[in-house]
Amino acid sequence: MNTRCFGVALFLVSLFARAELPAWQAPQGHDNPRLGQVLHTASGEWLEAQELIDRLAGVSHLAVGEKHDNPDHHALQLWLLKQLHARRPQGALVMEMIGPEQQDRVRELQGRQLPADPQLTEQLSWSPGWDWGHYGALVRWGLGYPRKLLAANLSRDEMLAIYRQPRPLEAVYGEEAQATLARVMAEAHCHELPQERLPAMLAIQQARDQRMAQVLGQAPVPAMLLAGAFHVRKDLGMPLHWSPHKEPPVVLMLVEAGSDLPETFQADFIWITAATVARDYCADLQAAPGTNR
Numbered sequence: 166m167n168t169r170c171f172g173v174a175l176f177l178v179s180l181f182a183r184a185e186l187p188a189w190q191a192p193q194g195h196d197n198p199r200l201g202q203v204l205h206t207a208s209g210e211w212l213e214a215q216e217l218i219d220r221l222a223g224v225s226h227l228a229v230g231e232k233h234d235n236p237d238h239h240a241l242q243l244w245l246l247k248q249l250h251a252r253r254p255q256g257a258l259v260m261e262m263i264g265p266e267q268q269d270r271v272r273e274l275q276g277r278q279l280p281a282d283p284q285l286t287e288q289l290s291w292s293p294g295w296d297w298g299h300y301g302a303l304v305r306w307g308l309g310y311p312r313k314l315l316a317a318n319l320s321r322d323e324m325l326a327i328y329r330q331p332r333p334l335e336a337v338y339g340e341e342a343q344a345t346l347a348r349v350m351a352e353a354h355c356h357e358l359p360q361e362r363l364p365a366m367l368a369i370q371q372a373r374d375q376r377m378a379q380v381l382g383q384a385p386v387p388a389m390l391l392a393g394a395f396h397v398r399k400d401l402g403m404p405l406h407w408s409p410h411k412e413p414p415v416v417l418m419l420v421e422a423g424s425d426l427p428e429t430f431q432a433d434f435i436w437i438t439a440a441t442v443a444r445d446y447c448a449d450l451q452a453a454p455g456t457n458r
Contacts, residue, residue: 184248186214187240191439194422199437203417206429217417217434218245222252225386226414228377228403230394230432237438238419239299242391243306249387250310256385258307261377261392262295263316265323271314279305303391312385317377317392324369331368337405338371346370349395355447378406381414394418398431 186201194200203212205220212220221227229245231238249255263271270289279285286297289304307314319327334343350366351358358366374396381390381403396402397416407413418432421440 184244187237187244189439190236190240191421191441193442194438194440197422197437200422200439202437204426204435204437206427206432206435212434214244214436215248217436218248218252220434221245221415221417222249224415225412226381226384226388226390228381228390228392228397228414228416230392230397230416230418232419232421232441233299233393234296234444235419235421235438235441236299239303241419241436241438243302246303246306246310246389249389253387255311255387255389257313257315257388258303258311259315259317259377259381259384259388259390260300260303260307261317261373261390261396262292262300263289263304263314264292264318264320265316266290266320268316271308271316274308275314276309279308315380315384317380317390319369319373319376323372327369327372328365331365332371333364334367334371338401342401342405343367345401374403375406377403378408382408382411390414394420398427399433400431 189195189200199211201214203214203217204210205212229242231242246255246258267290274285274288280288282297282301285291285301285305291297291304304314334346338346346367347363350363350370354366377390377392377396381388390397390403392403397404397418399405399416404414404416415434416432417434417436418427419436419438420426422437423440426435
């Protein structure tokens with residue numbers, strides 16, 4: 166590298182080093198003294214965002230847990246991807262929000278010039294259950310920069326098959342983990358899930374986590390998984406199904422200010438973000454037209 170090129174490289178590195186975090190969009194938690202900082206759970210040390218980049222730059226497999234409806238979580242994920250990609254090329258972006266039935270469409274669009282959002286969502290058969298306003302920029306980045314954008318979910322047909330013939334939870338789930346998952350499922354279904362359906366829902370959750378572990382483990386490295394917080398938890402989710410022959414994935418959880426913080430056995434890093442206004446989704450469901458409750 167000649168002197169001029171080296172100088173340009175140093176200039177670009179310095180630009181990335183000074184990159185500020187995105188402006189907070191969620192309205193609450195702005196007075197939290199740890200907002201934007203990252204807790205390293207093993208040491209108890211609080212890091213600035215750029216120190217987090219230093220710690221993660223050499224990681225082969227990273228799992229990032231989010232709260233799906235927090236826009237700051239998606240903005241920080243994109244910021245993180247760009248920062249890490251500036252240090253070393255990103256091998257793969259793996260997303261819970263993409264199913265295997267979409268993978269061929271993703272492959273066709275990888276590395277190509279992309280159309281406007283209405284055409285892109287149609288070409289991807291994007292599910293309206295995942296807010297494109299939250300995920301569109303991440304998908305576009307994943308189609309343009311890493312070697313691969315990969316689906317990490319189950320297809321609807323796969324979920325239906327598991328629901329009809331559920332497999333029991335494997336031995337990797339201890340009694341406490343099984344009880345926690347059962348409670349999470351009950352809350353997710355507004356405590357209206359019939360007890361006889363619980364094994365099927367737990368089997369689907371297990372299968373989704375197994376799929377995420379499989380796809381992330383086989384992805385070009387460095388690879389990053391974006392998924393809901395419970396899916397990445399070390400004591401409940403995808404890491405339980407990780408191959409014992411591979412270095413365990415690093416788990417980074419995005420947590421809203423004011424929430425309980427995960428512990429060392431649940432996550433490696435915790436990034437404090439602004440918080441959304443609490444919403445009672447069960448009340449919304451009960452108030453929906455045509456709902457008799």
